Amino acid sequence: MPVPSASSSSVHALSAGHFSLPEEQFVHPSSPSARSTVPSLCFLIEHTSSDTNQTITRIVFDLGLRRDISRYSEPIQRHVATRQPMTTEPDVAESLRSGGLDPDDIHYVIYSHVHWDHVGEPRDFPHSTFVVGHGSLGLLSGLSATSSLRGGHSFFETDLLDPYRTIELSDPTAVAGMTEEINQPVFQHSSPNSINFHRPWTALGDFPSVLDLFQDGSLFIVDAPGHLPGHINLLARASGGKSGGGEAKWVYLAGDACHDRRIMRKEREIGEWHDAHGHVCCIHADRAKAEATIDRLRTLEGKGVEVIFAHDVEWENDERNRARTTMASDEQKQELRKRFDAQLGPHAFHSGWASLLAQDPAFFSASLSLASVPRRKSHLSPKNQALISLAVDSAATHLYLPGIRAHVAAALREGASVHEVVEVVELSSTLGIHACNIGVPLLVEVLREQGTHEDEITRGFDAVQERLKDEFTAKRGYWHAFWEDFLRLDPEFFEAYLEFSSLPWVKDVDGDGAPGNFKGALEPKMKELVYCAFDCASTHLYVSGLKLHMKNALGYGATPQEILEVLEIATLLSLHTAHVAMPIIAELASASPAPSS
Secondary structure (H helix, E strand, O other), X not given: OOOOOOOEEEEEEEEEEEEEEEHHHOEEOOOOOXXXXXXXXXXXXXXXXOOOOOEEEEEEEOOEOOOOHHHOOHHHHHHHHHHOOOEOOOOHHHHHHHOOOOHHHOOEEEOOOOOHHHHOOHHHOOOOEEEEOOOHHHHHHOOOOOOOOOOOOOOOOOOOOOHHHEEEOOOOOOOOOOEEOOOOOOOOOOOOXXXXXXXXXXXXXXXXXXXXXXXXXXXXEEEOOOOOOOOEEEEEEEOOOOOOOOOOEEEEEOOOOOOOHHHHOOOOEEOEEEOOOOOEEEOOOOHHHHHHHHHHHHHHHHOOOEEEOOOOHHHHHOHHHHHHHOOOHHHHHHHHHHHHHHHOOHHHOOHHHHHHHHHOHHHHHHHHHHHHHHHHHOOOOHHHHHHHHHHHHHOOOOOOHHHHHHHHHHHHHOOOOHHHHHHHHHHHXXXXXXXXXXXXXXXXXXXXXXXXXXXHHHOOOOHHHHHHHHHHHHHHOOOOXXXXXXXXXXXXXXXXXXXXXXXXXXXXXXXXXXXXXXXXXXXXXXXXXXXXXXXXXXXXXXXXXXXXXXXXXXXOOOOHHHHHHXXXXXXHHHHHHHHHHHHHHHHHHHHOOOOOO
């Protein structure tokens, strides 16, 4: 074997469904009734630079089956009906999440080719760049279909890829290659997050055309002609990692270069069949080129390179490969923690998150994805996001202590004053008045239905009540009809609540006694957003108050995006179910005796 370079790429298999193949269309000889259930294997490649020793680029090779087969085009759906039984879960996106990653973490999606069972769901990767082999875009557009492409598998979707995020490789046969051994020194790519896919093709061993993606000998795109125009493979120097014994080895991801290992072992030949018109069909567009590619792979495998096909049922059934479908546990959790620190910050990590990471990394990953959206969009500043989160967690209906501590610390770290933090707590403390906001109108309704106490519920305001109404409107900036009955029935309690709730609006936080400073620490818009936060929380859901405070916030200059972000932050309250429950589960599970056999 050649001597490897210092850089390497970790390779993890991603499950992307299973489907059934009629053997006579793939191998010869075979029984007309024989069918095989095969996987649709895809792969995550994480390139590691030798100079920084940090993961810098993530690539997914193929996307497998589309989880919702009704989203395929009609011709493909008709073909899919011949490939049943079929399972499409987990798909690539779910497999990534089970390993602690998200589709947004993927820089590039490289298609081995554009057959239906490899293209998956591109819309799951809205931030990735797609890479296809030369001729693939012609197939998708319908401009380069040839008579050799026969059979129900040869239908393509014209709208599959976004042209602004798609790179088609150059023609490997149009450039004269230079012979290059795998162990030949090459230069490091200067920009590891941006791969130059347009460099010249070169020869590598028995392969006439390869692209050294990072110019460090760790990952190659290999032209693998025969199956379909644009069919490409990957050759990776894969680091062993904790799950692989620590030693690096060469792994060749062969796509659909071969569909059955019996062909590799020369126990069978490539199959052919006749279509309804009597034409001879083959799963490979060019059988002779496909056989030449298989010969090269057979030689490569003989040199100790691990060759894995997209539908490699023998590889999947090998018990030694089961653990390779996701990252090893320790590596996975370390990667998730790094992602958490990058997206939410290390200070946001508390005991609830730690317990969730320990118990269920996949759910931790999904929770992190949900929590990071508001932080990424940042219609509200990080400081105000922390204050809104504090309002949700400190509300009397929730009182989530780890969150209160984390959000107070975050707000102070982001520049909030102690007055601002205290004011959020004071504003949130007004939640209890909704017992009266909801209960008093209902009481009045009941009294009217019974025809009693008419004088008490219909009399006009006296001078004291008119003063309290005017004072409330002046201090709070609004008046609402639901205060009417409350003020009418108990002006004494209303006055006490007016003093209690108005304090954040009239407080002299500067302490200089200047009348203009009697307005509290937070701007009025932010005060109203705090009210929105605890009114919309799932522990409260006070609809009339939420609508009122949305209107008030807009009147003070809030944008719809800022209000929406408040709703999204309040939604994160649901994560606390796992944050509280997981430590209890871990404690009781460890103390519980093992079940008797």
